[in-house]
Amino acid sequence: MKRIILMAVVLLVIHTGSYAQDTTQQVTEGRRNSATQQSRPYVILISIDGFRYDYADKYHAQHLLRLSGAGVRATAMQPSFPTLTFPNHYTLATGMYPSHHGLVDNHFYDRKRDAVYKVGNREAVEDGTWYGGVPLWVLAEKQKMISASYFWVGSESAIQNIRPTYYFRYQEKTGIDQRIQQVVNWLSMPEEQRPHLITFYFPEVDHMGHRYGPETDSVRKAVQFVDAAIGKMTEAVSKLNLPVNFIVVSDHGMQQVSTSNIITLPDTPVLKPLKVAFGHEKVLLYGNNEAEIKAAYDFLKQHEDHYTAYLKKEAPERWHYGQEDVYDRIGDIILLAEPDYAFGMSGKSIPPGHHGFDNNLANMHAIFMAWGPAFKSNTRIGTFENIHVYPLVARILGLDITQPIDGKLEVLEGILK
Incomplete structure (x- = not known):
């Protein structure tokens, strides 16, 4: 039992990032200015x-x-x-632009790697192969x-x-x-x-x-x-x-943002097969095939409520985003909240300050x-x-x-x- 508790503590430390409180300077030896x-x-x-x-x-x-x-x-x-x-x-x-260097969001999915990049994941953050x-x-x-x-x-x-x-x-x-x-x-x-x-x-x-x-x-x-x-x-x-x-x-x-203006994703079978990279201001959804993507997009478009649904390939050109996705990391569907609203989970509060909206x-x-x-x-x-x-x-x-x-x-x- 003690061993189980100890392992739980270790996992908690890792997942909360407490282990990252390393204050020492890291130095690469042997380098000199020319x-x-x-x-x-x-x-x-x-x-x-x-x-x-x-x-x-x-x-x-x-x-x-x-x-x-x-x-x-x-x-x-x-x-x-x-x-x-x-x-x-x-x-x-x-x-x-993010679509060209590869960090397309604070949280996204990479199909080729079948892996998720997320700002709180130290292993991903410190892995140079994610960065173009x-x-x-x-x-x-x-x-x-x-x-x-x-x-x-x-x-x-x-x-x-x-x-x-x-x-x-x-x-x-x-x-x-x-x-x-x-x-x-x-x-x-x-x-x-x-x-x-x-x-x-x-x-x-x-x-x-x-x-x-x-x-x-x-x-x-x-x-x-x-x-x-x-x-x-x-x-x-x-x-x-x-x-x-x-x-x-x-x-x-x-x-x-008004903390009462919370957008929740609808609970529908149409969205179940899709991977979701959640953000308060923007949500990325990844489908497995064109039929899944079309069904999900059509449903979300019909039920737009203080958000706009975009197919990746139809995102505004001025974003330099969906159509320019060099690493194929942007969701097939992009949901963007209106400025006074934010996505959230049912029954959970949201903070009052947000960014991630349209850059205009x-x-x-x-x-x-x-x-x-x-x-x-x-x-x-x-x-x-x-x-x-x-x-x-x-x-x-x-x-x-x-x-x-x-x-x-x-x-x-x-x-x-």
Whole structure:
């Protein structure tokens, strides 16, 4: 009996991710910046998860407003569809739409592998074979430039058998001061070991947005916490007198949803044979044959109630999604909730804050701010797609892009000096 209880505890630890609270730095030994790369500038790419396009003004993010006011600030940055964390962080890292790099959702099914990718599954998250494209840190390392990551989607995986030289497994245990000091420590290393690309991630604003909704004091406090941290990081880094460029982005915005507006999938035999990858804002359904798919789609279309049903092949072209599914991972049927509604389970509550809706919705839009020696001063630009960040970073670092991407340098080239 004791052995059964112990095994249950072990399984609980594994499935809750408690084992992932590893706070130690992971280092790939033996790498060095080439002589050419030692002379390149530096980029710190910061993501604030769930930081909606209007939060900086709305919640008085004084440091971000001041720093981007003296540098570059966009009206907004449009995330790729779906407006979810993993697809968009990996789009920022690769310059490719989710349908092209393979992370098509936070939760999806791969027919060829007969396997499911889900953000809470550490084995899948750390398996580099799920990830297409060439992330910025892989591009850098292949060209003899050292990179570091204090969290970014994909950075824990050996993509093309390469991870950043310095990285951390994702956890939320390490305090912000220690994380900022790690950035300073990286930039204080000898030139041949010093990372020129650093990615850095903040989860706090997204957490509060989900839990309490975007129009709350909790989100305001989270915004100001992150704002203060970025102010502190910028000040600490400036003392090193290095040509460091900061780019601050987010993956998506946040939408208030009535917690009583719950959409439940109908309990019908027509849907039973299909695999379901569930999300509050979007549901993917996978059929075994055309007859199953047609029957399910026809039923769902006839019973549309605060959601829209799409066949994959008929999804809006502007999403660059269904018809461009390189890895065949998108459901045969896509259900997308209206912005004030969310999918849920009967009898279970839903949180008030959501993202994952249509990327044309303003409340799904993200931020883009940048400052440093590479950027023009006092520059304002309009809204642009997040696929264009990748070629911008590559240009600043002097990296050659080695495979086709969706992003285009000319979109943001004008903000560089």
